[in-house]
Amino acid sequence: MNLEGRCACGAITYQLTGQPLIVNACHCRDCQRLTGSAFAVNLWMERKAVEAHGPEPKTFRLAGGSGRPHDVFYCGECGTYLWSRYHGAPGDFVFVRAGTLDNPGAVKPDVHIFTRTKVPWLELPEGVPSFKEFYRLAEVWSDEALARIGRSRRT
Numbered sequence: 001m002n003l004e005g006r007c008a009c010g011a012i013t014y015q016l017t018g019q020p021l022i023v024n025a026c027h028c029r030d031c032q033r034l035t036g037s038a039f040a041v042n043l044w045m046e047r048k049a050v051e052a053h054g055p056e057p058k059t060f061r062l063a064g065g066s067g068r069p070h071d072v073f074y075c076g077e078c079g080t081y082l083w084s085r086y087h088g089a090p091g092d093f094v095f096v097r098a099g100t101l102d103n104p105g106a107v108k109p110d111v112h113i114f115t116r117t118k119v120p121w122l123e124l125p126e127g128v129p130s131f132k133e134f135y136r137l138a139e140v141w142s143d144e145a146l147a148r149i150g151r152s153r154r155t
Contacts, residue, residue, distance in 0.1 A: 003043075005101040007075035007082060011054045014082070016096065018049030021145040023098070025109035027118040030064060034072065034081055038119045041098035041109055042084070046148070050083065050094055057082055064088065091149055111140050 003016040020043040031040035057073040064070035068088040074081045083094040098104045112118075112130035124130050129140055137151060 003101050003103070003106060005082075005096070007078050007080035007100065009075065009078035009080070011077045012052060012057060012075050012080075012082060013054055014050055014052040014096075016043070016045060016049055017051055018046060020045055020096075020107065021093075021148060022141055023107050023110045024095070025112045026114055027112060027116075027122075028064075028114035029117050030062065030070065031114075032117070032119075035097075035099070038122055039112075041104075041107070042095035043098055043107060044089075045083075045094055045096055047085075047092040047094050050096060052082075111135065 004014065005016075006013040022044050024042050024044060025039050026042060027039045031042075032038060034040065055076060058076040059071050059073050061069050061071050064086060068086070070087065071085040072081055073083050073085070073094075080100060081097055082100050083096045085094050089095075098107050101107070109128060112124050112128060113134055114132070115124065115130050116132040118124070129135070137146065137149075
């Protein structure tokens with residue numbers, strides 16, 4: 001999978017040079033507010049696998065639902081949110097907004113999280129794991145994804 005994306009004005013473009021560790025559909029209030037929608041679809045990526053071009057994204061910090069910092073990166077020209085960095089996540093990772101992909105239909109959520117604040121009219125797809133809050137990585141991730149971050153099913 002070779003995915004590319006950009007902000008709304010095209011000032012910042014990016015290419016993903018690796019596979020997502022997982023694709024989360026997040027229904028938390030922060031994601032609802034930041035997207036102006038019912039949820040956000042985020043590709044959990046190693047930072048080194050996101051090659052950005054154009055001006056450096058602007059950033060702001062907010063306290064996430066866990067109380068830990070959450071940095072949001074956006075285009076300084078048009079304001080499009082491109083990715084986030086959650087300080088509660090291990091390692092150097094970003095969460096790329098699937099809606100900024102040139103082909104957002106190329107990915108689909110592997111898991112739905114923070115469904116306790118899901119809008120009531122949205123029905124989640126059958127067969128896709130969902131959690132009222134977050135989850136233990138070893139319960140959901142593939143062995144390959146766990147190995148990429150130096151974990152196993154035992155941790």
